[in-house]
Amino acid sequence: MSAKGEGSASMRMFGSVARSLREARGVSTDELAAHVGYSKSLVVKIERGERMPPPAFVEKAGVLLGDGGGVLRSAACHLERAEFPSWFEEYAELERAVVSLYTYDTHVINGLLQTEEYARVVLGSYCPTLESEEVERRVRARLARQSLLTRAPAPQLAFVIEEWVLRRPVGGRAVHRSQLGRLLEAAALRHVTVQVMPLSHTAHAGFDGPMHLLETPDLRLLAYLEVQGRSVLVDGRNEVSKLHQRYAMIRSQALSVGDSARVIEQIAGEL
Template identity: 45%
Template sequence: MSGNGEPESTDSLKQFGAVLKAFRERAEMTQEALARRVQFSPATVASIEQGRRLPPPRFIERAGEVLDALGVLKAAAQYLSRQPGLAAWFRQWAELEEQAISLYTYECRLIPGLLQTEAYARTLFDERVPPLTDEESETQVTARLARQELLRTRPNTAFSFIVDEHVLQRRTGGVETSRVLLDHLLEYTAKRRNVEFQIMPLQRGVHAGLDGPIRLLETPEIQWFAYSEGQESGQFVSDPKTISTLHMRYAKLRSQALTPEDSRSLLKQMRGAL
């Protein structure tokens, strides 16, 4: 891991890509044909075969079924670097996320990573300063999308998100990217009972989150941890006193934000205005 948080190169991605390519060719299937069958883009299939992209769990499952190689691909995936694209300071938190029974996020800068669409995430990484290479950007996007499996595979985890209204109004990535993002948020808030989404309205001039973003999680052992991220660093927080303070602030934020129902109504208004 380099000092700026970029992932180190790994041969494990190339090895997985070679295995995937061998089974695809055995099936006499082009990358385009496989892409159609697994419902991913041809560019994604090519990137995975070239060892430039971490295969999402859904891709491994679908490709394994299509190519009659599920056992082999799952075995090969076990040797992949666990979370390429994640900065070193974030990995401890990301590992706890995978087991969390409660996960609370307040964000005032951008849409939380677990809720971002691919186009939104790609805009963020493509516009990074200093610029990333195409390969670095692709790796970062893949890692972010892979984390989102948490929302699909942990139905018993309570997810709470509070996002400042101005973040949604910024139209990051343009109008079309914003449309897709709002549709994505509306779908999640409608279909997933364990996901609560609230908007902090602009009319709320003062609220409990003015000191910055808040992330809290609860482990199966009923332990709470927090995470704070800055420009080029992050801090993992386990001090009970600090966590108690952040809990108080998050509870206040929940009471100050729009209700989930009113937040959905505002999302629909924003979508209709695009």
């Protein structure tokens, strides 16, 4: 499915109310932007529910739009930021309750295994650039997801990671070393396996890219695919079956759990 705005339902509702009031008064977005002292692009994003309206926007817009009943202020009282981008929300909800989760990662270490510092560098590198407050909010949300690793009953978790991902010094040596240590800690958990796809393989079954395979409490098998701010949740039995076959081959071609741990330790020792 295509990417959508990243606001919460309450933000989208506020934006709809603001747009309705503006249109009812015959005020253009340019006129509203000039009155509230913000850019037209910000006004448009607020009306789309993609940006949280600053308090000054609520007050000044209410004056211009003749909001005598305080509709905007009332709507603002219920504003909540979305915990995750809208295209990720459905997956995040499913992830919280999985019985099993198998992942294959090709660009960065999976968010469930990232340290706070590593996550901050990854999210801080987002383009278009995110505001610092938004980066920190997303870091907190990402770390909160990691409760899955300590949840009871414990889900079965498997991670296959391309070796080049482990060799990229994201955030510099200190952050890199800490992140590799975090991987080894996770791999020591009885319900978690971490495997490395070595650079020495000239070919393997993962060339089509990363994937997440989920099993829900009602034993449904799903697949989640993501690229460039777009995602798709796959529930067709034939498609999911093919992805499970592919993942089984990827795991068989990756290094064993023991050899993978030794590679991670070796990379850490080279820092």
